[in-house]
Amino acid sequence: MEEGKAKSLFVMAYSDHSSYSSLYEVKIQPGGQVIGGGGECSNRRKRRSSRRRRVLLLETVAARLPTHSHLGTASVVAFNFWWDLDQEGDVTFYISPQPDLEALHINKAFLVQTGRYKFTETRQGYLVHLGNLDFCLVQNRFKKHRADREQKLCITTFQVVVDDERGGKHIIKTLHSTFCEVDSPIRLGFSFTPDCDDFEPTEEEMRVKKQAATLSNLADFDANEFGMSHTIPQELIFDILARLSTKDLIRLMCVSKAWNAAIQDPEWAKLHLQLSIKRNSLDPTFLILPSKLDEFFTMTLFDNGTKGRLVLIKQQSKQVEKRNKILGCSNGLLCIYESMENEDFGLWNPTIHKFKRIPLSAFNKWTQSKTFYGFGYDSVNDDYKFVKMGQFKDPSGVVTSSEVQVYSLKLHSWKRVQDLPSHLNKDYILASNGVCLGSSLHWLMRLGDKGGGPMIVLSLDLASEEYHWFSAPACYNSEHLSINYLDLHVMAGFLCFCFDTDFLRETWILKEYGVTKSWTKLCYYNRYWSCNPLIFSKCGKKILFPRVAELFWYDLENKRIENVSTDIRLVRSRAWALQTVTSVENLNLLRRQPELPYNNCH
Amino acid sequence: MSTSTDNNASITQESGPSAAVQDIQKKIVVRTADGEVFNLKEEVAMEIDIIKTFFQEDSISYETVMPLPNVEGWEMVKVIEYCTKHVELKHKVDGYKERKAFQALFVQNLSTKSLLALTNTANYLEVKYLLDFLCQAVSEQIKNKDVDYVRELFGVENDFNDEEYEQVKAEAPWAHENLNNDLH
Numbered sequence: 044m045e046e047g048k049a050k051s052l053f054v055m056a057y058s059d060h061s062s063y064s065s066l067y068e069v070k071i072q073p074g075g076q077v078i079g080g081g082g083e084c085s086n087r088r089k090r091r092s093s094r095r096r097r098v099l100l101l102e103t104v105a106a107r108l109p110t111h112s113h114l115g116t117a118s119v120v121a122f123n124f125w126w127d128l129d130q131e132g133d134v135t136f137y138i139s140p141q142p143d144l145e146a147l148h149i150n151k152a153f154l155v156q157t158g159r160y161k162f163t164e165t166r167q168g169y170l171v172h173l174g175n176l177d178f179c180l181v182q183n184r185f186k187k188h189r190a191d192r193e194q195k196l197c198i199t200t201f202q203v204v205v206d207d208e209r210g211g212k213h214i215i216k217t218l219h220s221t222f223c224e225v226d227s228p229i230r231l232g233f234s235f236t237p238d239c240d241d242f243e244p245t246e247e248e249m250r251v252k253k254q255a256a257t258l259s260n261l262a263d264f265d266a267n268e269f270g271m272s273h274t275i276p277q278e279l280i281f282d283i284l285a286r287l288s289t290k291d292l293i294r295l296m297c298v299s300k301a302w303n304a305a306i307q308d309p310e311w312a313k314l315h316l317q318l319s320i321k322r323n324s325l326d327p328t329f330l331i332l333p334s335k336l337d338e339f340f341t342m343t344l345f346d347n348g349t350k351g352r353l354v355l356i357k358q359q360s361k362q363v364e365k366r367n368k369i370l371g372c373s374n375g376l377l378c379i380y381e382s383m384e385n386e387d388f389g390l391w392n393p394t395i396h397k398f399k400r401i402p403l404s405a406f407n408k409w410t411q412s413k414t415f416y417g418f419g420y421d422s423v424n425d426d427y428k429f430v431k432m433g434q435f436k437d438p439s440g441v442v443t444s445s446e447v448q449v450y451s452l453k454l455h456s457w458k459r460v461q462d463l464p465s466h467l468n469k470d471y472i473l474a475s476n477g478v479c480l481g482s483s484l485h486w487l488m489r490l491g492d493k494g495g496g497p498m499i500v501l502s503l504d505l506a507s508e509e510y511h512w513f514s515a516p517a518c519y520n521s522e523h524l525s526i527n528y529l530d531l532h533v534m535a536g537f538l539c540f541c542f543d544t545d546f547l548r549e550t551w552i553l554k555e556y557g558v559t560k561s562w563t564k565l566c567y568y569n570r571y572w573s574c575n576p577l578i579f580s581k582c583g584k585k586i587l588f589p590r591v592a593e594l595f596w597y598d599l600e601n602k603r604i605e606n607v608s609t610d611i612r613l614v615r616s617r618a619w620a621l622q623t624v625t626s627v628e629n630l631n632l633l634r635r636q637p638e639l640p641y642n643n644c645h
Numbered sequence: 646m647s648t649s650t651d652n653n654a655s656i657t658q659e660s661g662p663s664a665a666v667q668d669i670q671k672k673i674v675v676r677t678a679d680g681e682v683f684n685l686k687e688e689v690a691m692e693i694d695i696i697k698t699f700f701q702e703d704s705i706s707y708e709t710v711m712p713l714p715n716v717e718g719w720e721m722v723k724v725i726e727y728c729t730k731h732v733e734l735k736h737k738v739d740g741y742k743e744r745k746a747f748q749a750l751f752v753q754n755l756s757t758k759s760l761l762a763l764t765n766t767a768n769y770l771e772v773k774y775l776l777d778f779l780c781q782a783v784s785e786q787i788k789n790k791d792v793d794y795v796r797e798l799f800g801v802e803n804d805f806n807d808e809e810y811e812q813v814k815a816e817a818p819w820a821h822e823n824l825n826n827d828l829h
Contacts, residue, residue: 275761279768279780280799286784294820297792297813300804359819396819 127402135402136456153184153197153222167231174236176203183231194229197222281311285318289394289628312630313425316374319628327578330377330393330626331592331614336364339393340614341626342594344607348580348587351594351609360398363391371418373479375627376427378418388416388429390452390633394626399633404457406433406446417477417484423506426453427631430484430503434463434473442468447503452633460508463501467512471499480533480556482506487515487531487540500531500538515540516551516562528570534586535578543570550576566599577625589623673700674710681718682710685725692728694771713770720766727751727775748778757786757798789825 126136167183179200186193199220206214284292284306292315296303305311327348331340336358342351358364366379366389378401380388388401406412412433421428429450437443445463450456462468470490477484483502490496498515528543534552540562541550548570555561566576566586576586576597585596585605592614594607614621673690676682691697699711713721730747734740752760764779787795796803805813814821 275765275799276768279764282776282780283764283783283787286781287788290820291788293817294792295795296817297805297810297821298796298803299801302801303813357819396817 129400129402133399134455136454148217148220149180149182149199150197150220150222153182153195153220165230169231169234171234171236173200177201178203181231181234183229185230194225194227195222196225285315289315289630292630293395306630307632309425315630316627319375323625323627327587328626329577329589329594329623331589332367332369332622332624334367334621336367336379340592342609342623344594348596349605349607351607353609353611353613355613356393358393359396362389362400363398366391369622369624370416370476371479372624373418373420373427374631375625375629376420376631376633377624378429383414383416386414390418390427390429392629392631392633394628395630395632397631397633399452401429401450402457404431404448404450406431406448407459412436412446413473415473415476415486417479417486417503419477419479419484419505420482421505422482424453426451426505428452428505430477430505432463432473432477432486434468442472444468449505449508452631460503461510464510464512467499467501467510471501473501474498474529475531477503478531478533478538480536480538483511485531485538487529488512498529500540511557513557514559530575532575534576539565539575541575546570548572566597568597574623577623589621592621594623671707673707675713675721676710677716677718677721678714679718681721683721683725686729688732689725689728692731692772693724694773695769715769716766717762720763723751723755723763724766724770724772724775727778728772731774752782757783760786761798789823791821791824 126134128134165183165185165187167185169181171179171181173179177200179198182197182199184193184195184197197220200218202216202218204214204216284295287295292306296306326343326345328341328343331342331353333339338355338357341354341356343354344351363379366381366387368380370378370380370388372378375392375394377391377393378388379391380386386403390399390401391397406414412435414431414433416432417430419428419430420426429452431448431450433446434442435444435446445468447460447462449458449460451458467488471488472491473486474489475487477486479485483504485500485502487498488501489498497517499512500515501510501512503510528541528548530541532539532541538553538556539550540553541548543549546569547567549567550565551562552565553561554563568588572588572590574589576588577594578587579585580587580596584600585598587607588595588597592611593609596605596607597603598605671687672684673687673696674682674684675690675696685696690700696711699705700707700709716724730744734744737743755763760779760783764776764783767776767779787798795801803810
């Protein structure tokens with residue numbers, strides 16, 4: 044405790060009967076002793092549901108666990124919470140549990156069970172930060188049986204100290220624990236010391252803050268030049284701007300502070316994205332990426348898909364240049380990497396030249412695992428997520444457990460989600476990386492360790508974090524299967540399964556999602572084309588394939604090829620191994636500065 | 646008092662191509678802010694939602710001259726031009742090319758500021774397809790234009806100081822390259 048000054052602690056309590064609440068003030072002397080106390084300044088307030096209170100202190104968040112009454116102790120659990128700023132000013136949040144701090148000693152008289160056990164008892168507790176490493180725990184035991192009431196209040200002060208004798212471990216030093224019986228029935232609301240500027244923002248406050256950065260005051264159009272006396276309404280400016288490309292919009296962020304904020308507003312970006320997707324369905328645009336990403340191309344089809352306009356774009360980021368493999372593509376954002384072993388994945392928004400590294404995250408398990416990944420868009424939360432999935436074998440080689448972690452772009456943090464369903468994990472092995480359809484990622488899993496067994500499609504819903512599965516087409520003879528190639532991909536909103544036989548690549552399409560019977564053979568073609576189809580034609584009878592830097596339509600009925608005419612002289616001189624993906628203009632800047640938590644009462 | 650049945654009768658007559666019939670059809674009269682008076686064919690007038698709603702009121706007779714205080718004369722001319730063409734093309738099966746050609750001519754001699762004013766008018770008059778077309782036309786005009794151009798067009802004041810402006814610009818220098826700054 045700090046020398047000299049007595050701390051004032053306020054305990055907000057609610058009466059059982061009505062919305063009548065009172066504020067109790069308690070004084071804590073240096074040394075931890077609690078003196079005085081008493082109900083004061085009661086005022087009417089709406090009843091609030093009690094919330095488990097967290098206290099932020101330096102890098103540690105302490106949370107209260109239930110009291111072990113018979114031991115007269117309570118545990119305090121601490122978490123390490125910290126954030127990491129990388130060179131680009133990008134933040135990643137981490138949280139990890141610390142081993143329990145040693146037990147807190149609570150006044151035994153408070154904890155003693157009196158009376159018969161027929162009493163229904165309510166227990167409440169509230170952890171309050173008093174400054175530095177001083178805390179106090181305010182607890183309430185309220186027993187009620189018919190007309191009988193028993194109410195005890197206990198305040199325990201403690202410090203978190205470093206115990207040099209035990210090698211610098213943090214332990215709790217209980218300073219003082221006092222209790223009293225209280226006449227009127229009360230329930231604890233929350234407790235705080237005013238010196239510490241302790242407050243929790245309410246729902247309304249958080250919402251108001253968000254609205255501030257919207258489209259208000261986009262422009263005050265002075266119409267006097269034309270003799271008009273009215274201004275241009277917001278929605279109209281909006282409508283015009285929404286039709287611009289991302290390059291234009293990024294530039295227009297320099298127009299004024301209001302425009303800057305409005306263009307970065309995620310709600311507006313969402314609308315712009317929807318329009319982009321619509322435009323792409325009318326005039327399909329593709330990104331063509333060479334093996335060295337110091338430049339790339341966009342190809343836009345026009346004239347009913349018979350012609351393509353090729354544009355060369357220079358790419359400046361060194362980070363992007365070396366990552367020339369694509370894990371997945373969602374809404375125009377690409378997840379790229381150089382080596383899966385190094386896990387150097389990053390997110391790239393090519394049309395606005397933004398890149399963000401995905402921070403590393405280790406599995407909690409340390410045994411060998413084959414890790415698979417997936418990248419997709421969660422439309423429910425408007426968030427882009429990167430998933431890492433591992434199956435772990437015991438020393439005898441049997442798969443015994445799994446672990447799945449998800450990185451959220453919006454929250455700048457990793458999170459562990461539920462493991463793979465155990466009955467699947469036992470028998471099936473992951474066989475492909477994830478592809479995104481709807482808000483779910485899909486992986487192939489194969490029965491048994493050796494190739495050739497029946498396969499299923501496992502899906503993870505990025506919003507609900509639930510697993511579902513259904514069969515893949517049982518259409519191939521495993522003896523013929525070239526195990527080199529077997530894959531899932533998404534085309535034009537459908538899940539496709541493709542595999543190579545001796546000379547051919549067959550593609551099957553899931554016409555009705557989740558309905559195994561609706562797997563239909565779409566096409567088969569020379570496996571040396573070595574590519575996957577991109578989109579359907581407007582009439583639905585042709586599919587578009589990329590080949591090197593060109594595109595061609597494959598007519599499903601007539602089995603004929605029609606080239607898309609374009610000027611590919613630009614491309615011919617470039618590096619080999621070109622990949623083609625659908626391009627969508629997306630305003631997501633990938634790196635928005637989140638609000639960092641701040642520390643109070645140091 | 647002109648009744649609704651009379652109107653219906655004249656509508657069915659209008660669908661025929663006969664020139665004589667066109668003389669009898671109802672005209673709707675509007676007056677713009679600068680005092681100009683326009684006689685619109687009913688079918689064209691009904692394309693303009695604000696006029697349509699006005700005359701749908703039972704108490705309003707077709708003889709009433711509708712005031713349009715927020716519309717200038719030249720704007721009304723353009724709106725009528727577009728709506729007339731739209732009605733004409735409605736009856737055609739494959740008017741795509743013709744429409745495209747007309748649209749190109751329509752915007753040819755309009756400055757971007759005039760286009761913007763016209764867009765505002767189309768919004769006020771509530772002609773959806775014209776509004777959509779004009780928003781697209783304005784966005785085509787501001788594509789690839791620099792920041793000063795857009796500021797001037799929308800009348801927005803620059804509240805960045807020099808340092809702040811350079812900072813924001815430096816976040817994406819590529820966006821300020823390869824611009825096209827000819828005629829306004």
